[in-house]
Amino acid sequence: MIALEAYNLSKTYRDRGKQIQAVRDVSLTIKPGEVLAFLGPNGAGKTTTIKMIAGLIRPDSGFVKIAGSDPHRDPCALKLLGAVLEGNRNVYWRLSPEENLEYFGMLRGLDQRQAKRYGRSLLERFGLMDKRRSPVQALSRGMQQKLAIAVALVHQPQLLLLDEPTLGLDVEATENVKALVREIAEEGRAILLTTHQLDIAEQLSDRVAIIQAGEIIAEEPTRELIRQFSGSAYTIELESPLDAKQSQAIAALGAVVETEQTVYVQGAETLYQVFAILQPLPILRVKKDQADLTGIFLKLVREGRDA
Numbered sequence: 001m002i003a004l005e006a007y008n009l010s011k012t013y014r015d016r017g018k019q020i021q022a023v024r025d026v027s028l029t030i031k032p033g034e035v036l037a038f039l040g041p042n043g044a045g046k047t048t049t050i051k052m053i054a055g056l057i058r059p060d061s062g063f064v065k066i067a068g069s070d071p072h073r074d075p076c077a078l079k080l081l082g083a084v085l086e087g088n089r090n091v092y093w094r095l096s097p098e099e100n101l102e103y104f105g106m107l108r109g110l111d112q113r114q115a116k117r118y119g120r121s122l123l124e125r126f127g128l129m130d131k132r133r134s135p136v137q138a139l140s141r142g143m144q145q146k147l148a149i150a151v152a153l154v155h156q157p158q159l160l161l162l163d164e165p166t167l168g169l170d171v172e173a174t175e176n177v178k179a180l181v182r183e184i185a186e187e188g189r190a191i192l193l194t195t196h197q198l199d200i201a202e203q204l205s206d207r208v209a210i211i212q213a214g215e216i217i218a219e220e221p222t223r224e225l226i227r228q229f230s231g232s233a234y235t236i237e238l239e240s241p242l243d244a245k246q247s248q249a250i251a252a253l254g255a256v257v258e259t260e261q262t263v264y265v266q267g268a269e270t271l272y273q274v275f276a277i278l279q280p281l282p283i284l285r286v287k288k289d290q291a292d293l294t295g296i297f298l299k300l301v302r303e304g305r306d307a
């Protein structure tokens with residue numbers, strides 16, 4: 001069963017007589033085990049969309065199904081969903097991690113024994129056992145974030161909404177949270193990840209959806225998007241300098257001799273012609289110029305803005 005189906009969601013806010021069309025006709029689906037990075041500039045409509053998915057804002061049109069249930073009609077659908085939205089406000093700061101897990105587990109329909117058992121296994125898995133009885137406010141930011149994710153998972157939801165899960169974390173805590181996100185997806189849960197940290201989105205996501213001015217402007221598997229935007233340009237690095245004759249012959253092919261030991265080539269065909277000229281010079285390495293998600297995002301969003 002598809003973990004998330006959101007079809008043609010639209011939402012217009014009315015603010016002091018003005019209408020703001022925050023989301024227009026947005027459709028998203030996520031399969032079990034899949035991480036979808038939902039990206040967009042500030043004010044693009046991400047939070048509004050996520051809140052409609054989480055049952056917190058009613059869409060003007062369109063519908064949401066979480067593992068087949070509509071959170072706007074069937075309150076049980078919310079048991080299939082876990083969410084860490086707007087920082088880690090889904091935990092009580094004065095309670096301990098253990099108490100938070102038990103409380104939220106029971107709130108989402110577990111009995112006390114189950115809530116304790118699942119809570120404990122999450123504390124062990126997330127490396128929080130030492131701190132299980134400390135008030136949350138006394139934990140580090142990274143521990144609080146891990147606890148927020150544990151609390152969202154305690155009732156074993158099929159869909160996890162994660163908003164900026166690594167914001168403000170140091171390098172080690174970021175790596176910890178990234179590893180957890182991967183593990184959670186590997187267990188078969190679907191994850192909707194929003195972040196402005198595009199390197200994290202690139203590392204974690206299977207697919208990317210980009211929203212701008214309320215509309216989805218791109219939706220592709222992450223690898224495919226990067227492949228499409230990666231040109232066929234190569235940089236050849238040589239172990240020893242080119243001689244003048246080789247440099248001339250390479251330039252005549254339209255390749256660029258950047259330094260005596262680096263050549264920039266467009267297209268695979270020219271690459272092989274350059275190889276022939278270079279022989280018998282030893283080649284240190286050949287790098288294919290790779291696009292990254294940050295560059296792709298900026299290009300698409302700028303094009304969308306100028307359109």
Ligand SMILES: Nc1ncnc2c1ncn2[C@@H]1O[C@H](COP(=O)(O)OP(=O)(O)OP(=O)(O)O)[C@@H](O)[C@H]1O
Nearest residue numbers: 013015020022040041042043044045046047048049
């Ligand atoms: N309660 C509200 N009343 C009126 N307008 C709103 C309300 N909430 C959001 N908006 C407007 O709707 C649009 C989309 O906002 P939204 O918060 O969904 O964007 P976002 O992509 O989450 O932005 P960010 O990355 O800055 O968090 C913006 O123009 C915003 O000003």
